[in-house]
Amino acid sequence: MGSSDDDKFVGESNAMKKVFSVISKLAKVSTPVLIRGESGTGKELVAKAIHYNGPRKDEKFVTINCGAIPENLIESELFGHEKGAFTGATERKLGKFQYASGGTLFLDEIGDISQAMQVKLLRVLQEKQFTPIGSNRVVNVDVRIIAASHKPFEEMIKEGTFREDLFYRLNVLPVYLPPLRERKSDLPHLIGYYIDYFNSVHNLEIKKLNEEATKLLENYDWPGNIRELRNVIEHCFIMESSEVISLDSFPSNITHKAQPSESDDPIKEESQIDFKGIQNSVLDQTDSSEDEKSDREYNFTYGEMNEGKIKLDFQVTKDRFEKRIYYSGFSGE
Numbered sequence: 001m002g003s004s005d006d007d008k009f010v011g012e013s014n015a016m017k018k019v020f021s022v023i024s025k026l027a028k029v030s031t032p033v034l035i036r037g038e039s040g041t042g043k044e045l046v047a048k049a050i051h052y053n054g055p056r057k058d059e060k061f062v063t064i065n066c067g068a069i070p071e072n073l074i075e076s077e078l079f080g081h082e083k084g085a086f087t088g089a090t091e092r093k094l095g096k097f098q099y100a101s102g103g104t105l106f107l108d109e110i111g112d113i114s115q116a117m118q119v120k121l122l123r124v125l126q127e128k129q130f131t132p133i134g135s136n137r138v139v140n141v142d143v144r145i146i147a148a149s150h151k152p153f154e155e156m157i158k159e160g161t162f163r164e165d166l167f168y169r170l171n172v173l174p175v176y177l178p179p180l181r182e183r184k185s186d187l188p189h190l191i192g193y194y195i196d197y198f199n200s201v202h203n204l205e206i207k208k209l210n211e212e213a214t215k216l217l218e219n220y221d222w223p224g225n226i227r228e229l230r231n232v233i234e235h236c237f238i239m240e241s242s243e244v245i246s247l248d249s250f251p252s253n254i255t256h257k258a259q260p261s262e263s264d265d266p267i268k269e270e271s272q273i274d275f276k277g278i279q280n281s282v283l284d285q286t287d288s289s290e291d292e293k294s295d296r297e298y299n300f301t302y303g304e305m306n307e308g309k310i311k312l313d314f315q316v317t318k319d320r321f322e323k324r325i326y327y328s329g330f331s332g333e
């Protein structure tokens with residue numbers, strides 16, 4: 001993973017402080033992790049943060065998108081194959097498990113794998129060994145598994161489409177990322193962050209959003225979460241010709257959809273999938289003394305990428321923080 005501004009973590013809400021606290025605990029151990037949350041909430045960012053803050057940080061972080069690989073290829077992608085194992089296997093190929101040896105394998109969209117693959121994954125998780133396709137040799141592996149998905153596993157287990165034993169194996173320490181609409185207190189920080197980011201990417205000097213534009217972003221419910229926010233702000237940067245972003249620069253789908261929010265306490269709004277149980281179990285992982293500590297430590301939440309590694313150092317200088325608030329058009333807390 002190269003160093004990039006894209007790998008910075010922004011978040012001030014209590015929900016995100018809990019996530020940061022769980023990340024720092026998970027980074028120290030090698031247990032499997034299941035990261036859950038809607039699309040665009042930052043699951044991959046969390047997976048990288050766990051890897052790059054732990055003892056495996058100098059080893060590989062290998063990603064496989066289980067949802068994007070056809071069923072007949074995924075086994076070979078994960079476990080590799082011998083030459084001649086099947087039609088088209090003209091060379092011996094190492095699988096991602098071997099490639100990630102000593103490091104972390106990020107199984108993205110794990111909810112999309114077939115039942116047959118679920119059995120094979122369970123075996124690797126339990127026995128730490130697997131057999132490449134066409135081989136009679138068992139390979140031992142030391143790979144940390146981090147999985148992610150937006151899927152409703154509880155329902156899938158009831159329907160019989162996801163194995164309960166695999167779910168519990170993966171879900172030792174769950175991480176739940178709440179949707180942006182349930183943590184709108186993070187919005188000003190994210191907006192400020194992306195204003196700085198796109199100013200440097202596009203060599204511009206945009207200072208803030210005007211009041212109307214700010215209100216629009218606050219009232220929108222962000223179905224695509226932080227990814228969508230990022231795209232909207234970049235759209236505005238390209239369209240805006242002054243130093244202050246106005247409504248005219250917004251994509252029309254946002255201006256049409258954003259309605260004044262009925263609730264002024266968006267944290268209480270429910271997400272479509274019932275993540276409550278998971279959320280509670282994640283919150284339970286943080287004891288009250290840790291809470292106090294994290295409140296202090298994460299007062300100004302901001303992660304940094306440093307030569308390819310995320311440093312979970314959430315303390316930025318007060319100046320920097322105030323500058324962001326100013327840039328994003330918010331006058332304070």
Ligand SMILES: Nc1ncnc2c1ncn2[C@@H]1O[C@H](COP(=O)(O)OP(=O)(O)OP(=O)(O)O)[C@@H](O)[C@H]1O
Binds near residue numbers: 011226
């Ligand atoms: N807390 C955050 N601070 C800053 N940027 C963030 C944060 N969370 C997510 N992002 C950014 O939002 C975008 C989407 O994040 P990411 O790819 O990790 O989401 P995801 O949950 O894996 O989405 P999907 O389910 O669609 O794969 C990325 O550009 C990422 O850098």
Ligand SMILES: [Mg+2]
Binds near residue numbers: 044
């Ligand atoms: Mg992702």
